[in-house]
Amino acid sequence: MSLIEARDLRRTFTLRRKVGRFRRQRHEVVAVEDVSFAIEAGETVGYVGPNGAGKSTTIKMLTGILVPTGGFVRVCGLEPAARRRELAGRIGVVFGQRSQLWWDLPLLESFDLLRDIFRVPRAAHADRLDECVELLEMGPFLHTPVRQLSLGQRMRGEVTAALLHGPRLLVLDEPTIGLDLESKVRLRRFLARLNAERGTTLLLTTHDLDDIETLCRRLVVIDHGRVLADGPLAGLRAEVARERTLVVDLERPVPPLELPGARVAHVENDGSRQHLVFDRERLTAAALITAVAERAPVHDVSVLEPEIADVIRRLYELRESRALPVVDR
Amino acid sequence: MASTVRAYRRVIGSRLRAQATYRLSFTVELCAQVIAGGLELVTILAVFHNTTSLGGFGRNDVLLMYGLATFGFGLADLAVSQLNHLGELIRTGKFDVLLVRPLGTLGQVLTLDVQLRRLGRAAIGFATLLFALSVADISWSMAKLALLVVAPLAGAVIFSSVWVAACSICFWLVDGREFANSVTYGSSMFNSYPINIFSAWLRRLMAFVVPGAFVAYYPALVLLERTDPLGLPGWLGWTSPLVAVAATAVAGGVWRFAVRHYRGTGS
Ligand SMILES: Nc1ncnc2c1ncn2[C@@H]1O[C@H](COP(=O)(O)OP(=O)(O)OP(=O)(O)O)[C@@H](O)[C@H]1O
Ligand SMILES: [Mg+2]
Numbered sequence: 281m282s283l284i285e286a287r288d289l290r291r292t293f294t295l296r297r298k299v300g301r302f303r304r305q306r307h308e309v310v311a312v313e314d315v316s317f318a319i320e321a322g323e324t325v326g327y328v329g330p331n332g333a334g335k336s337t338t339i340k341m342l343t344g345i346l347v348p349t350g351g352f353v354r355v356c357g358l359e360p361a362a363r364r365r366e367l368a369g370r371i372g373v374v375f376g377q378r379s380q381l382w383w384d385l386p387l388l389e390s391f392d393l394l395r396d397i398f399r400v401p402r403a404a405h406a407d408r409l410d411e412c413v414e415l416l417e418m419g420p421f422l423h424t425p426v427r428q429l430s431l432g433q434r435m436r437g438e439v440t441a442a443l444l445h446g447p448r449l450l451v452l453d454e455p456t457i458g459l460d461l462e463s464k465v466r467l468r469r470f471l472a473r474l475n476a477e478r479g480t481t482l483l484l485t486t487h488d489l490d491d492i493e494t495l496c497r498r499l500v501v502i503d504h505g506r507v508l509a510d511g512p513l514a515g516l517r518a519e520v521a522r523e524r525t526l527v528v529d530l531e532r533p534v535p536p537l538e539l540p541g542a543r544v545a546h547v548e549n550d551g552s553r554q555h556l557v558f559d560r561e562r563l564t565a566a567a568l569i570t571a572v573a574e575r576a577p578v579h580d581v582s583v584l585e586p587e588i589a590d591v592i593r594r595l596y597e598l599r600e601s602r603a604l605p606v607v608d609r
Numbered sequence: 610m611a612s613t614v615r616a617y618r619r620v621i622g623s624r625l626r627a628q629a630t631y632r633l634s635f636t637v638e639l640c641a642q643v644i645a646g647g648l649e650l651v652t653i654l655a656v657f658h659n660t661t662s663l664g665g666f667g668r669n670d671v672l673l674m675y676g677l678a679t680f681g682f683g684l685a686d687l688a689v690s691q692l693n694h695l696g697e698l699i700r701t702g703k704f705d706v707l708l709v710r711p712l713g714t715l716g717q718v719l720t721l722d723v724q725l726r727r728l729g730r731a732a733i734g735f736a737t738l739l740f741a742l743s744v745a746d747i748s749w750s751m752a753k754l755a756l757l758v759v760a761p762l763a764g765a766v767i768f769s770s771v772w773v774a775a776c777s778i779c780f781w782l783v784d785g786r787e788f789a790n791s792v793t794y795g796s797s798m799f800n801s802y803p804i805n806i807f808s809a810w811l812r813r814l815m816a817f818v819v820p821g822a823f824v825a826y827y828p829a830l831v832l833l834e835r836t837d838p839l840g841l842p843g844w845l846g847w848t849s850p851l852v853a854v855a856a857t858a859v860a861g862g863v864w865r866f867a868v869r870h871y872r873g874t875g876s
Contacts, residue, residue: 293872332875340873345708347869361869368711377876380706384627396619397710399612 281357283449283481284319284342289351290505291337311337313505315351321448324475324482326496326513334505335485339453342483343373356449369398372442376454379434380441383427387418387437390426391444398445405444412440415470432463439467443474450474452484456491468494489585501595509595516595525584526556526568531577539571555584616712617720624723635726642729646679649801650737664806665838669744671803673832676738678801678825681764683731689769691721692776696786699779702874715773715864734761747832756828756847763853764824770856771796771819777867796821805838812839823852 291312296304312334319325327335340346341353344360344367353360356370374380381390395405413419416436421429429437435455442450450471456464472495474480486492492499492513499516501508509516525545533551536544541563546555558568565583572578628635653675657668666674695718698704707717738761747753775792779785796819804812804826812822823845830837831846 293875340705343709345705346871346873364708365711365713368709371709373709375705378703378706380709382623382627385623389623393619393623396612396616397712399616399711 282318282354283321283323283356284317284483285352285354286318286338286342287316287352289315289338289341289348289353291334291341291346291349310505312341312348315502315505315507317500317507317510319481319483321481322475322479323498324472324496325484325498325500326492327483327485327500327502328487328492329502329508333502335502336453337505338502339451339483339485343371343451344368369445370447370449372445372447372450374438374442374450374452374455376435376452376457379426379438381426381434381437384425386423386425387429388422390437391441394441394444400445404446408444408446409440412436412443415473416440416466431458432460435459435463435467439470443480447480449481449483452482454485454487456486456488464488464490471495522559522561523557524560524565526558526565526572527553527582527584528556528569528572528578529553529580530572531579534576537572537575539568539575542568542571613712617716620717620720621723624720625725628723628725638726639729642726643733646730646733649679650675650733653801664803666803666835669741669746670829670833670835672737672741673745674803674825674829675801676734676741677760677764677829678734678797680731680734680738680761681824682768682797683727683729683734684761684765685768685772686730687724687727688765689719689772690724690727691719692772692789693786694718694721695776696779696784699871700783700874704871705873708871714868715861745833748834753832756831760825760828760849763849764828766853767820767824767849767856768793768797770853770860771821773860774863777863780867780870780872792819801825803838820852820856823849 289312290310293309293311294306295309296306299305315334315338327338329335337346341348342355342360344355344364347361355367358367358370360367381387382393385393391405391409394400395402400408413422416439418433418436418440421433424433426434426437439452439455452471455471456467459467468491471482471484475482475495482495484491484495496513498511499513500510501516526542530552533549535551536547537554537556538544539556542556542558544554545557547553548555556568556572558565565581569578569581572581653671654668656663657671661667663671698707698718704714707714710717742757772789772793775789776785778788782788799807799811799821804822827837827841827846828849829846831843836843837845
């Protein structure tokens with residue numbers, strides 16, 4: 281049995297809009313239109329899509345926060361909204377934008393309270409807590425009230441809070457939002473290890489492609505409440521987003537560079553900064569830099585990875601042309 | 610079950626400890642509550658300065674009703690005042706967090722904080738009740754003593770239920786709190802007086818739809834051995850625990866229905 285199973289999942293919101301002075305008109309927003317997927321134990325799945333795609337709404341239906349308008353959903357074999365309390369004991373949930381901790385309690389006391397709320401045996405709680413404290417380096421601020429923690433520190437606390445009852449599934453909605461690079465890296469490393477050693481299933485939404493790249497073996501892409509693509513990350517990336525952009529800063533302005541295997545996408549400062557798009561399967565960044573240097577002295581370079589939005593846009597185009605096997609039951 | 614009780618005990622304990630740091634404001638607010646309650650009492654006394662009877666009831670009778678209602682309301686206020694924050698929890702989407710914990714949502718909302726300063730209102734009610742009992746003309750029996758103990762508790766449960774049911778509107782309306790407050794505080798005010806002084810439709814609404822008359826009016830009639838000027842049977846005063854049970858069931862149903870309509874926020 282799949283750990284998560286969603287079939288034709290749907291959620292609409294009815295809004296009342298003012299028209300004229302007294303009249304109000306109802307209109308319906310379809311947040312999740314028709315989403316189907318299944319996730320097996322041990323998988324790491326990135327759930328991505330542009331703003332307003334319906335990611336958070338799906339997550340809320342999976343965790344029992346929202347009642348679906350239609351369709352079928354089971355998580356750990358339970359119907360989430362109907363068996364909410366039972367489900368809460370089996371899954372962990374992290375919201376990047378909301379705190380589950382008590383702002384006026386020291387972090388450690390928040391954890392203690394959660395032990396009582398989730399009815400975790402003392403020994404199991406202590407073991408899990410010790411492990412998290414060590415791996416997430418929380419020792420220095422365990423006794424600090426939550427309201428005084430930095431965002432990075434608090435997020436480590438949030439993730440720990442979601443894991444203390446030993447869930448098999450961890451659902452994270454934008455866990456790295458607002459974190460600096462170091463904090464992101466630390467969190468990713470921790471989650472990867474959790475999956476590798478404990479077999480904890482991960483389902484996360486994010487706008488950071490690096491989160492996906494380092495953590496997820498599988499990607500589910502949604503837009504306008506529908507699944508656009510669903511498959512192994514390696515395949516999707518290679519298929520869809522092979523292009524990279526090399527940004528070169530030159531010592532002096534030159535006309536747009538014409539180089540084999542690369543095209544100029546954008547020119548700034550009269551030509552002293554140029555954006556060169558290349559296919560990384562055909563050409564390496566190093567080779568391209570060498571080619572540029574032969575034309576003009578290079579001051580600085582950087583390589584831009586495709587934005588998640590670009591990947592999604594490409595997916596869209598490919599779907600229109602039916603070049604991609606799209607999961608859209 | 611035992612573990613649920615333990616969880617709530619720990620949550621409440623932690624709230625009390627967090628509050629201990631604000632001792633000064635606690636004292637100030639407690640005083641404010643006592644003064645506000647005292648003023649209401651003075652109002653009643655002022656009314657009886659000009660008249661000897663309200664709807665056929667004398668000053669001491671009215672004080673008894675006021676004491677019963679205010680004590681019950683004070684206890685309810687202590688228990689469910691956190692519902693004042695429900696609208697904000699819903700608007701900001703913080704209610705999400707309560708839904709991913711293995712506890713009931715209502716219990717979690719009620720224990721978000723414990724405001725001991727709210728004891729002020731209950732204390733005023735209790736003091737008034739004691740005073741009213743000392744001056745009232747009551748021939749005591751065991752049954753009446755039992756009613757005296759049960760009535761404020763049943764009253765607290767009835768008020769709490771009204772509060773929960775009324776606040777459930779926050780799941781649909783952004784400023785549902787205004788509505789809820791007018792029902793709860795309105796019903797408290799209503800129940801502090803003999804209900805026959807109010808107009809018939811208001812009486813029916815407040816006495817039976819919102820079962821407030823069972824908090825003070827009918828139990829007081831039993832204690833005083835008075836017949837209802839409105840002609841309803843005397844045994845109604847004994848039914849307040851049953852009404853409390855029914856009110857709890859209705860409020861629980863309304864709450865569960867409302868939570869299923871929780872929409873969260875779009876961001
Ligand atoms: N409570 C609500 N009331 C009204 N509309 C809502 C509500 N929640 C979500 N929506 C709408 O549903 C759509 C999907 O929202 P959702 O929050 O699921 O998007 P998302 O993919 O998580 O976006 P983001 O990346 O910005 O977090 C949006 O159009 C949003 O405005
Ligand atoms: Mg979102």
